[in-house]
Amino acid sequence: xxxxxxxxxxxxxxxxxxxxxxxxxxxxxxxxxxxxxxxxxxxxxxxxxxxxxxxxxxxxxxxxxxxxxxxxxxxxxxxxxxxxxxxxxxxxxxxxxxxxxxxxxxxxxxxxxxxxxxxxxxxxxxxxxxxxxxxxxxxxxxxxxxxxxxxxxxxxxxxxxxxxxxxxxxxxxxxxxxxxxxxxxxxxxxxxxxxxxxxxxxxxxxxxxxxxxxxxxxxxxxxxxxxxxxxxxxxxxxxxxxxxxxxxxxxxxxxxxxxxxxxxxxxxxxxxxxxxxxxxxxxxxxxxxxxxxxxxxxxxxxxxxxxxxxxxxxxxxxxxxxxxxxxxxxxxxxxxxxxxxxxxxxxxxx
Amino acid sequence: xxxxxxxxxxxxxxxxxxxxxxxxxxxxxxxxxxxxxxxxxxxxxxxxxxxxxxxxxxxxxxxxxxxxxxxxxxxxxxxxxxxxxxxxxxxxxxxxxxxxxxxxxxxxxxxxxxxxxxxxxxxxxxxxxxxxxxxxxxxxxxxxxxxxxxxxxxxxxxxxxxxxxxxxxxxxxxxxxxxxxxxxxxxxxxxxxxxxxxxxxxxxxxxxxxxxxxxxxxxxxxxxxxxxxxxxxxxxxxxxxxxxxxxxxxxxxxxxxxxxxxxxxxxxxxxxxxxxxxxxxxxxxxxxxxxxxxxxxxxxxxxxxxxxxxxxxxxxxxxxxxxxxxxxxxxxxxxxxxxxxxxxxxxxxx
Numbered sequence: 001x002x003x004x005x006x007x008x009x010x011x012x013x014x015x016x017x018x019x020x021x022x023x024x025x026x027x028x029x030x031x032x033x034x035x036x037x038x039x040x041x042x043x044x045x046x047x048x049x050x051x052x053x054x055x056x057x058x059x060x061x062x063x064x065x066x067x068x069x070x071x072x073x074x075x076x077x078x079x080x081x082x083x084x085x086x087x088x089x090x091x092x093x094x095x096x097x098x099x100x101x102x103x104x105x106x107x108x109x110x111x112x113x114x115x116x117x118x119x120x121x122x123x124x125x126x127x128x129x130x131x132x133x134x135x136x137x138x139x140x141x142x143x144x145x146x147x148x149x150x151x152x153x154x155x156x157x158x159x160x161x162x163x164x165x166x167x168x169x170x171x172x173x174x175x176x177x178x179x180x181x182x183x184x185x186x187x188x189x190x191x192x193x194x195x196x197x198x199x200x201x202x203x204x205x206x207x208x209x210x211x212x213x214x215x216x217x218x219x220x221x222x223x224x225x226x227x228x229x230x231x232x233x234x235x236x237x238x239x240x241x242x243x244x245x246x247x248x249x250x251x252x253x254x255x256x257x258x259x260x261x262x263x264x265x266x267x268x269x270x271x272x273x274x275x276x277x278x279x280x281x282x283x284x285x286x287x288x289x290x291x292x293x294x295x296x297x298x299x300x301x302x303x304x305x306x307x308x309x310x311x312x313x314x315x316x317x318x319x320x321x322x323x324x325x326x327x328x329x330x331x332x333x334x335x336x337x338x339x340x341x342x343x344x345x346x347x348x349x350x
Numbered sequence: 351x352x353x354x355x356x357x358x359x360x361x362x363x364x365x366x367x368x369x370x371x372x373x374x375x376x377x378x379x380x381x382x383x384x385x386x387x388x389x390x391x392x393x394x395x396x397x398x399x400x401x402x403x404x405x406x407x408x409x410x411x412x413x414x415x416x417x418x419x420x421x422x423x424x425x426x427x428x429x430x431x432x433x434x435x436x437x438x439x440x441x442x443x444x445x446x447x448x449x450x451x452x453x454x455x456x457x458x459x460x461x462x463x464x465x466x467x468x469x470x471x472x473x474x475x476x477x478x479x480x481x482x483x484x485x486x487x488x489x490x491x492x493x494x495x496x497x498x499x500x501x502x503x504x505x506x507x508x509x510x511x512x513x514x515x516x517x518x519x520x521x522x523x524x525x526x527x528x529x530x531x532x533x534x535x536x537x538x539x540x541x542x543x544x545x546x547x548x549x550x551x552x553x554x555x556x557x558x559x560x561x562x563x564x565x566x567x568x569x570x571x572x573x574x575x576x577x578x579x580x581x582x583x584x585x586x587x588x589x590x591x592x593x594x595x596x597x598x599x600x601x602x603x604x605x606x607x608x609x610x611x612x613x614x615x616x617x618x619x620x621x622x623x624x625x626x627x628x629x630x631x632x633x634x635x636x637x638x639x640x641x642x643x644x645x646x647x648x649x650x651x652x653x654x655x656x657x658x659x660x661x662x663x664x665x666x667x668x669x670x671x672x673x674x675x676x677x678x679x680x681x682x683x684x685x686x687x688x689x690x691x692x693x694x695x696x697x698x699x700x
Contacts, residue, residue: 102669111669160534162635174635176526183637184510184674190634190667195627198548198559205667209548277545281631284540285512285524287533317540317555319452319461324534 031349034082034095035341036075037141040064040115044334045078047086048341050093050349052152056085057337068118075124076131083132094135095128096343098144098336102186107138110185115168137347139182142295143189144339145331146173147180149292151342153330158289162282163329164191164275165295166304170212170219174286180346192216196277214274217297220250224267237264254300272307279308280315283324294329301328381699384432384445385691386425387491390414390465394684395428397436398691400443400699402502406435407687418468425474426481433482444485445478446693448494448686452536457488460535465518487697489532492645493539494689495681496523497530499642501692503680508639512632513679514541514625515645516654520562520569524636530696542566546627564624567647570600574617587614604650622657629658630665633674644679651678 030049037044045058060078063070079095086092101113107125128136146163155161159178165171170192174181181188192212193205200209201222213219225248228241237256241248256264279291293305309326316324331338380399387394389412397406410428413420429445436442451463457475478486496505496513505511509528515521520542524531531538542562543555550559551572563569575598578591587606591598606614629641643655659676666674681688 172635176531181526181636183670184639185637185669187637187667187670187673188635190637190670193634193667194631195665196548198546198550200548207665281544282635284543285522285538285632285635286531287535287537287540289534315545315557317537317543319535320533320537320540323537 030089030091031093032086032090033093033341033344034079034086035098035337035339035344036078036082036095037098037144037336037340038062038071038075038100038116039141039336040100043074043078044337045082046334046337046341047082047090048338050345052148052338052342057334058082058085062116064116064119068116068120068122071116071119072122072124072127076127079128079132092132092134094137094344094348095132096144096340096347097124097128097136097138098141098340098343099124099138100141102140103138104185107136112140112187135344135348137343139180139186139343140171140173140189141336141340142171143173143180143182143186144343145294145329145335146175146189146292146339147342147346148331148335148339149294149329150175150178152338153335154292154294154327155290160286160288161290161292162189162191162286162288163292163294164278166216166275166293166297167295168216168218170216170278171295172282176286180343191278191282194278194281196274196281211274211278215271215278215297217250217295220253220267220271220297221248223270224248224253224264227263227266227270231263233262235261235263237261237267250297251299254303257300257303268304268307272304273311275304275308276311277315279312279324279326280321283312283316283320287320288324290325290327292327292329294331294335298328304328380439380441381443382436382440383443383691383694384429384436385687385689385694386428386432386445386447387494387686387690388412388421388425388447388449388466389491389686390450393424393428394687395432396684396687396691397432397440398688400695402498402688402692407684408432408435412466414466414469418466418470418472421466421469422472422474422477426477429478429482442482442484444487444694444698445482446494446690446697447474447478447486447488448491448690448693449474449488450491452490453488454535457486462490462537485694485698487693489530489536489693490521490523490539491686491690492521493523493530493532493536494693495644495679495685496525496539496642496689497692497696498681498685498689499644499679500525500528502688503685504642504644504677505640510636510638511640511642512539512541512636512638513642513644514628516566516625516643516647517645518566518568520566520628521645522632526636530693541628541632544628544631546624546631561624561628565621565628565647567600570603570617570621570647571598573620574598574603574614577613577616577620581613583612585611585613587611600647601649604653607650607653618654618657622654623661625654625658626661627665629662629674629676630671633662633666633670637670638674640675640677642677642679644681644685648678654678 172189172191197209201213203210313321492515513523522539522541547559551563553560663671
């Protein structure tokens with residue numbers, strides 16, 4: 001049993017202690033999936049019906065600093081609690097996991113999860129199957145978030161979408177004909193490493209000019225520091241950044257964008273220009289109905305997506321640009337956990 | 351009846367007059383598809399079984415200079431002759447058309463077929479269905495070529511491939527989980543317009559630095575003219591090009607590449623570098639098993655694909671690059687017509 005406290009949140013009602021009443025739901029639930037979204041700080045969990053309704057959410061610390069084994073134990077413990085919460089009347093279709101990094105077909109974390117030390121190489125699925133006797137599936141967290149947006153969010157009325165998650169880096173997910181596209185070894189959607197500026201800013205992947213160097217949270221903060229260091233006029237943003245360069249982040253920048261600070265606007269426009277270039281490359285390959293922008297940076301919403309949409313046709317074949325909309329994500333921070341559960345229905349309930 | 355001569359080619363045997371004996375085949379043929387590949391000069395036709403075997407090919411002038419109606423009439427006439435050749439014992443699954451440009455879901459040519467004046471706006475499928483009473487499907491010629499490479503050529507043992515056709519321009523086709531991916535309004539795969547050089551060479555699409563400005567047949571010839579005009583040393587290629595700049599084409603350039611002409615090698619390396627950048631962007635989005643290089647320019651074969659493969663890891667996320675092979679196409683000029691027939695089985699014979 002996990003030592004850490006479990007916090008339960010109902011979609012609407014909870015008792016004084018924050019605990020969830022599931023009894024009503026249990027009597028009508030038929031087929032549900034368990035979804036768990038693994039982050040650097042928290043695990044999020046959900047019990048979800050196929051249509052994305054009847055959700056019951058919970059979360060617990062992931063304790064990522066304590067290594068791969070502890071993370072896995074926490075995932076198993078949370079899954080167990082969600083199984084209990086689903087109730088005896090529910091048929092559990094399976095357990096789905098969204099995780100940083102990419103996951104091989106056998107359920108091993110193959111790489112790309114650098115912020116979770118010791119997680120690479122972990123076999124996620126076999127222990128879940130063994131412990132609970134149900135089917136289990138896992139995929140990249142942004143990939144499953146894309147599936148959730150496709151099913152329940154910004155892409156629910158169309159067939160083909162590509163999602164970009166603007167967070168610490170930039171992740172991506174591709175949904176084709178309503179189905180998740182994982183690519184060889186689960187690695188599709190590395191959109192953050194599309195090069196948008198020849199000989200541009202050095203990326204830690206070894207290449208130069210990757211879009212995440214300009215438009216991720218980290219990229220926007222670095223861009224602000226560079227532009228402020230070289231600014232001729234001492235705008236309020238420049239003063240703030242010079243005072244404490246390490247404290248600036250994307251949120252700071254956008255506080256000043258809303259005040260029409262000239263340097264902040266230059267950061268914003270550069271970030272959106274680079275995103276538009278990446279979207280142009282993606283659209284030229286896939287001609288999707290929509291490109292959905294999500295992730296923490298997209299708390300700024302249409303301020304970003306509208307500017308990207310305005311610039312996008314300059315970087316995409318004309319006929320494709322006319323049919324591809326750039327829109328903000330709709331599910332916010334819940335996309336990952338809903339997608340993890342949706343993955344179960346996608347893989348096991350055809 | 352089409353006035354133009356029909357040339358028949360058997361896969362192995364033909365009589366002295368070049369005519370095809372179909373009688374043997376007719377007795378064993380069960381389900382076949384008719385495929386027609388529409389080019390600026392010729393129509394190619396095929397009667398093909400599902401496994402790509404038992405092929406019987408034919409061709410006829412497309413008379414593209416005589417307008418959309420004449421092209422369509424020639425397509426119908428050729429289809430009629432192929433129906434006859436298939437024989438009475440064959441069950442015709444349908445007729446498939448590969449055409450320049452992109453085709454809407456209803457079978458109308460929506461655009462991108464600039465080298466066939468009057469072809470845009472043509473309804474291709476309804477007249478074929480009406481005339482022959484069979485199902486018909488149409489898609490972009492490079493897209494169907496990709497399907498053929500996936501089924502019978504360079505991608506036959508893997509699930510996900512992207513094809514680039516290096517011709518007058520650069521077209522692309524995407525096959526996902528063995529199925530053709532067309533994108534919204536049939537427009538996926540405009541890989542020729544991926545930008546590979548910020549503020550690069552002006553493209554006729556309105557953007558700058560599109561890969562087809564460097565690595566299509568036209569792009570390579572233009573690149574050779576630019577580099578020769580600015581060359582310090584009078585290499586044999588420089589002399590040839592200066593004598594008659596308009597006569598140079600990709601074939602000329604590669605004649606000199608094989609002789610290790612320094613300027614020709616620079617053209618070759620630049621073209622391959624730009625292709626590697628485009629392949630990097632494609633792979634970062636889709637993480638395909640293989641990127642297949644085809645089209646007229648790829649008559650140079652591994653000379654090009656090996657150089658692109660060597661440079662590709664510099665432009666792609668490391669883990670993806672390790673699992674994506676860059677390979678030459680295997681079906682040559684037949685890819686389009688075989689793909690047109692394969693499209694029929696894909697759409698109608700599940």
